[in-house]
Amino acid sequence: MNTKVKLLLPAFALTMALFGNIAILGDPFDVGALIMGGVMCVLIGYAHIVVNRFFSHGDKFIVSIASILPVIGIAVIYRLDPATAIKQVLWFIIGISAYMALVIILPDLKRFASLKYVYLVLTLVFMGMATFIGKEIYGAKNWVDLGFVSFQPSEFGKIFFVFYLASSLKNYTDLKSLVEPGAVVVISLGFMIFQKDLGSAMIFSFISISMLYVATSRLKYLLGALGAGALGAVASWAIFSHIQKRVMIWRDPWPYASNESYQIVQGLYAISSGGLFGSGLYQGFPGYIPVNKSDYIFAVIVEELGVVFALGIMVLYFILFFRSIRAALSATSPFTTLLAVGFSVMIAMQVIVIIGGVYNMIPLTGITLPLVSYGGTSMLTVFFCLGIVQKISEEV
Incomplete structure (x- = not known):
């Protein structure tokens, strides 16, 4: 066979x-x-x-x-x-x-390395769109409704953001060459903070830090970026009441189980009732879990299919990340290496952020579980990213 x-x-x-x-x-x-x-x-x-x-x-x-x-x-x-x-x-x-x-x-992806300012414009357009014409859902202003379709612009912004950083960082020489991409990262994160989209801000931060380290191999830049990110997180908590509330219910959800932390508590109840092997399909009570088809689908899976099945899903994500990083290591140009790293980290961090939020290990954010949660924008963008990684894996 x-x-x-x-x-x-x-x-x-x-x-x-x-x-x-x-x-x-x-x-x-x-x-x-x-x-x-x-x-x-x-x-x-x-x-x-x-x-x-x-x-x-x-x-x-x-x-x-x-x-x-x-x-x-x-x-x-x-x-x-x-x-x-x-x-x-x-x-x-x-x-x-x-x-x-x-x-x-797609032809050889290295042909697209020179379109840095095209990616720059598209990144800023999609990252900033919801700030000006977005509507607020579940506390975050990250959706745009055009009448005939609703979507999250930041999902497309992630793609152009990775392309921009890859095209900008591929020719890294010294600290001066990091000024422009650094400014773009700060502006992009600023848009996410003003949209109260904490989850996307975390993902963009880790994409930036990972690609920066791969491009420069400088530990001091990595530590500096992590420090700046930590300061930004503290400043965001101090400024925005929405983020303060998320941190409050993360630290102790039980006093607010009937209102602010209702979703977290119901998810934890579902996970605990599922046990190792789950209650079985149609034997659980997913109707008590808010947003159970998108943000909290992982809690439904654990309740009815069990922790063992859920661990299998996490293993699949790990293998996907491993194979994507393997493609990055075998890439034949700095541009395609950075692309593969950026998209790999993007998907991996999305998994970590939502599963960590469902288990209340980190503050809850409105992020979908890649390829599993309901959501057309997320499904399309993740497949686009994996298509690029698949193309990079063919480089010889």
């Missing part, structure tokens, strides 16, 4: 196990769940054929993990709300299509 088939079989088995279980537990028997499972298998198989057959030099594991994680998310969303799951399947189709299109269509 060759490697391609070995990578496909676990994805097919998990897909049919999840959707088959949902179909059996439905009352009456849910044929729609089996159809959705079959559709997911076809999409996963097609993506594997395109990437592994026609672009055999690239990483074989990235596309596999990028297929398995959405299966888990869509299955859990289907258990919560079949209509929403259908929308998520459509976003999965768009996302995986974008992933394959990037691998097929």
Whole structure:
């Protein structure tokens, strides 16, 4: 049995196990769940054929993990709300299509290294958009509603931000060459703070620090950036009452369990009731968890599928990060190395921030779990990032 088939079989088995279980537990028997499972298998198989057959030099594991994680998310969303799951399947189709299109269509990525100021303009536009025309949801002003579509501009801003830093830092020579990218980082973080988007600010900070260290290899820059980030976090806490409240309920959620920390407490109850192996699909009480299809889907997974299953998801994210960093190490130019590092850290930090928030290990932020939570903007941008990493992994 060759490697391609070995990578496909676990994805097919998990897909049919999840959707088959949902179909059996439905009352009456849910044929729609089996159809959705079959559709997911076809999409996963097609993506594997395109990437592994026609672009055999690239990483074989990235596309596999990028297929398995959405299966888990869509299955859990289907258990919560079949209509929403259908929308998520459509976003999965768009996302995986974008992933394959990037691998097929994009020429050598090094050709895009000279477009620094294009990325600069797009970064500032998308980072600042919600500050001026955004609407506030769950305390953060990070959504823009154009009437026919609503989206988070910062999700697209992350992509251009990484491209800008990669094109700017690839020619690092001395401290003076860091002045411009440093200013862009400060402005971008300023937009996130004014939008009260603490989670995105944390992610942008770690992207910047990681790419800075990879580009310069200077420990003093790394320590200086970490120190500046810590001071910025303290200043943000002192200025904004919204951030003070988040820290307050993080430190001690129980006195506020019926109001400010209701979401945190319900998530912790769900996690504790699930135990090692979960209560089983349809046996939990996810309706008590606010925002259970997006921000808090991980708590639903732990409650009904168990801590062991949740640890498996975290292992998948770790492998995805490892393979992405491996692509960065094998890249043939500083620009593509920095791109792979930036996108890898972006996805990894998003996982750490939301899972840490659900477990109340860090202050809760409104971040989606990549490829698992409901959200079209997040699904599309993560697949775009992974498509770029997949393309970089083919460099020889």
